[in-house]
Amino acid sequence: NQQNHHDVEANRPQLSPWKTILAANSTYTLCPSYPSVLVGPRQISDEDAEGQRILRRVAAFRSEGRMPVLTWGNSIDGASIWRSSQPRIGLQGNRSSADERYLRAIADCASNVAVPPERARNLFRIPSRQFLRMLIGGTNEGDLLSNGPTGPSFGLKIMDLRPKSSAVANRTQGYGYENTSYYVGSDISFYGIGNIHAVRDSYQKISSLCQSPSANDVQWAQLVEDTKWLSHIRLILSASWQVAFHVRFNRLPVLLHCSHGWDRTSQVAAIAQLFLDPFYRTKIGFSTLIEKDFMAFGHPFHTRCGHGEGKGERGASAAGGQGGGGDEGQISPIFIQFLDCVFQLVNQYPEYFEFNAEYLLVLSEHVHSCRFGTLLCDTERERELVAGIRQRTHCLWEYVNSRSDLTNPFFFPDSFAGGEGKGGGEGEGALMMPLPMLLRNVTLWVDRHCMYGPKPTLRCLSLAVDALCIAEGTGAKDNEKKEVGEETNGSFTRGMSSQSTAQWALKQAAQWKKVAELKQLEIDALTKKLEK
Numbered sequence: 217n218q219q220n221h222h223d224v225e226a227n228r229p230q231l232s233p234w235k236t237i238l239a240a241n242s243t244y245t246l247c248p249s250y251p252s253v254l255v256g257p258r259q260i261s262d263e264d265a266e267g268q269r270i271l272r273r274v275a276a277f278r279s280e281g282r283m284p285v286l287t288w289g290n291s292i293d294g295a296s297i298w299r300s301s302q303p304r305i306g307l308q309g310n311r312s313s314a315d316e317r318y319l320r321a322i323a324d325c326a327s328n329v330a331v332p333p334e335r336a337r338n339l340f341r342i343p344s345r346q347f348l349r350m351l352i353g354g355t356n357e358g359d360l361l362s363n364g365p366t367g368p369s370f371g372l373k374i375m376d377l378r379p380k381s382s383a384v385a386n387r388t389q390g391y392g393y394e395n396t397s398y399y400v401g402s403d404i405s406f407y408g409i410g411n412i413h414a415v416r417d418s419y420q421k422i423s424s425l426c427q428s429p430s431a432n433d434v435q436w437a438q439l440v441e442d443t444k445w446l447s448h449i450r451l452i453l454s455a456s457w458q459v460a461f462h463v464r465f466n467r468l469p470v471l472l473h474c475s476h477g478w479d480r481t482s483q484v485a486a487i488a489q490l491f492l493d494p495f496y497r498t499k500i501g502f503s504t505l506i507e508k509d510f511m512a513f514g515h516p517f518h519t520r521c522g523h524g525e526g527k528g529e530r531g532a533s534a535a536g537g538q539g540g541g542g543d544e545g546q547i548s549p550i551f552i553q554f555l556d557c558v559f560q561l562v563n564q565y566p567e568y569f570e571f572n573a574e575y576l577l578v579l580s581e582h583v584h585s586c587r588f589g590t591l592l593c594d595t596e597r598e599r600e601l602v603a604g605i606r607q608r609t610h611c612l613w614e615y616v617n618s619r620s621d622l623t624n625p626f627f628f629p630d631s632f633a634g635g636e637g638k639g640g641g642e643g644e645g646a647l648m649m650p651l652p653m654l655l656r657n658v659t660l661w662v663d664r665h666c667m668y669g670p671k672p673t674l675r676c677l678s679l680a681v682d683a684l685c686i687a688e689g690t691g692a693k694d695n696e697k698k699e700v701g702e703e704t705n706g707s708f709t710r711g712m713s714s715q716s717t718a719q720w721a722l723k724q725a726a727q728w729k730k731v732a733e734l735k736q737l738e739i740d741a742l743t744k745k746l747e748k
Contacts, residue, residue, distance in 0.1 A: 233258060233289070233291060233326065234291075234325060235257070236254070237253070240268060240271050246283075247281035249280055249282065249478065250513065251513065252596070254286075255285060256271075256321075257322050258325055269314075270318065276304075277304050279301035279391055284298045287299050287485050287508065288489050288493065292329070294326025294329050295464075295469065296470070297470050298471045299481050300471060301473055301475065301477035302386060302393060302475050302477070305391060305394075305395070306387055307388060319372060322471070323372040323469060325469075326371065326469045340464075340467065345361065350650060355651055372401060372469055373405075375484075376406045376407070377406075377472060377480040378474050386475065391475070393406075407454070408451060409452055410451070411475070412548035416548040418444045418447075418448055421442075421444070422445040427668065429670040440660050446659075449556055449557055453557055453561075453655060456483075456488045457491060457648075457651050461648070472484055479550045482509050482513060482515045482554070483553065483557065486505050490505070494646075497569045498571075520549070520550050521547065522544070522547045523586055523592060555664075558576055565649070566627075567628065568627075568647050570627045575616060577663050577664055578622060582612055588609060589606070590613065592609070
């Protein structure tokens with residue numbers, strides 16, 4: 217049986233400012249693309265008629281019924297991450313008293329348990345304003361440092377991940393964004409992340425470039441930037457970092473949404489939790505994160521990947537699913553883009569992650585392989601009630617967790633324990649590097665994009681080092697090591713060269729240390745003889 221990672225998440229910290237919504241979506245009638253169990257503000261319960269009425273009205277006011285729900289939070293002071301879809305504002309400027317009340321309840325549930333600023337600075341180890349300004353590096357400084365001596369000037373931060381022009385244009389289709397004049401105590405900002413069509417176009421360009429046998433290598437860096445793929449990666453990382461900043465330092469509840477709330481929202485919510493919570497940087501934690509923020513919250517894997525459908529075909533999802541199943545315009549590498557963003561973090565801060573870049577590469581391959589059922593279907597409802605995925609297919613997490621070569625040997629979990637996700641509230645496990653440093657070191661994920669390229673892109677190890685690493689990695693005895701140049705069984709996998717080289721170098725250093733110690737003993741013995 218596959219592990220139920222959503223249950224793992226539910227059993228972690230006690231969510232005291234919030235309340236579990238058990239009945240409202242138990243049959244997926246409130247929102248078919250949401251999980252059956254949700255978490256909302258404590259003031260509004262689905263156990264009474266009034267609470268049920270409010271929940272139905274809030275869902276009706278949001279695109280696809282995707283009302284604001286909790287995805288991560290600190291129960292000590294209510295700092296949290298919420299997610300939803302866009303509201304149904306339209307050209308008429310429609311309002312929903314239930315939606316306004318619900319968002320006010322989210323802000324209240326945090327303010328009711330908020331820690332006074334002076335105590336918060338000590339409890340959560342919030343650094344000085346000068347240090348925070350260095351972290352920000354000038355990006356949205358007026359927004360990120362909007363908190364004064366007595367706390368933030370607003371109680372709920374709404375982060376619309378779309379370009380503002382797109383959010384305004386959606387009003388012609390009956391949607392739009394929140395008017396903060398009606399949502400008292402809230403503030404809204406826009407973050408300019410491209411939609412699925414912009415991502416697909418950029419991905420096609422970067423793929424064509426990496427597979428081109430005639431690409432101009434002298435202008436390689438410029439050609440990569442011209443595809444805009446790395447620009448999209450930076451936008452997502454920047455927005456995710458800012459979410460984590462508001463939660464970690466401003467101690468605010470943050471509401472994320474884009475249009476439908478299952479593409480950009482899933483990406484940013486998940487990456488923000490990687491910044492905040494060391495649990496999600498472990499192998500079991502990362503699989504839990506994907507199960508929660510992509511699978512349970514309805515990222516349409518089938519629609520975005522076109523699983524099992526040929527060109528122009530229309531699958532089951534086209535008839536009644538949330539996406540366009542078979543509609544090529546709906547296919548977009550959103551999950552690959554998410555893995556690319558995670559790769560940037562693993563590449564820059566490998567010691568903070570239990571898994572390595574090869575782990576991400578394997579996941580990227582099995583998004584499309586359909587070998588495992590884990591990343592199939594569009595919603596939890598389809599996987600559990602329609603397709604019976606858990607009963608009929610193998611689990612991807614069991615496979616990747618069984619491979620020792622996907623584990624980072626230099627990960628030291630004790631160094632990053634006691635973070636906010638463990639309920640301690642100190643934030644010791646948060647990974648909040650300076651934002652300029654993160655964005656300036658974004659690089660092409662060569663292992664993924666140039667995997668089948670016609671030109672060599674990564675440096676190869678020398679034959680001697682290669683053979684030694686393979687022999688030691690497969691547990692071969694010294695007298696069974698293969699001769700240099702002999703064909704291997706491929707256990708020295710892609711993306712592992714630098715890690716294996718480091719392991720080999722450490723072993724060599726230990727051996728030379730022993731040799732030096734023996735030589736020192738010989739020198740000491742000779743010195744004593746000469747003294748006699």
